[in-house]
Amino acid sequence: MVVSITDTSSVARPDAQNGTELAQVLVFDQDDDVFSFAITAGNSDADGDGRNAFNIDSYGQIFIGDYNDLVDLIGSPVELTIEVTSTSFTPTISHFVEIEAIA
Numbered sequence: 369m370v371v372s373i374t375d376t377s378s379v380a381r382p383d384a385q386n387g388t389e390l391a392q393v394l395v396f397d398q399d400d401d402v403f404s405f406a407i408t409a410g411n412s413d414a415d416g417d418g419r420n421a422f423n424i425d426s427y428g429q430i431f432i433g434d435y436n437d438l439v440d441l442i443g444s445p446v447e448l449t450i451e452v453t454s455t456s457f458t459p460t461i462s463h464f465v466e467i468e469a470i471a
Contacts, residue, residue, distance in 0.1 A: 377445075377464040378430075382438040386431075391463055393428030393450055401454035403428075408460070409449035414440040422448060422465070430463060441467040 378390040411420045414437040421437035446465045
């Protein structure tokens with residue numbers, strides 16, 4: 369299995385809509401395994417509403433889950449650790465998100 373990501377870093381703004389895509393995790397596997405994706409580190413729920421700042425879907429798309437959580441992260445790079453699980457292998461990769469200030 370080979371795991372890569374479309375971009376190793378991206379920029380998000382606190383005024384972005386929930387659901388804004390930031391990157392795509394790509395998996396290449398000759399064994400036709402079924403994969404699942406999870407953000408296992410670096411994700412926060414700064415406003416305590418039960419929704420994390422970032423999400424990843426079953427296709428490996430990383431997107432903004434709660435734009436309100438981004439306000440406390442302005443100017444700080446966030447390192448997300450993404451785990452890809454298959455029946456035989458569980459690699460992790462990193463994706464950095466820079467939270468840009470609103471001008």
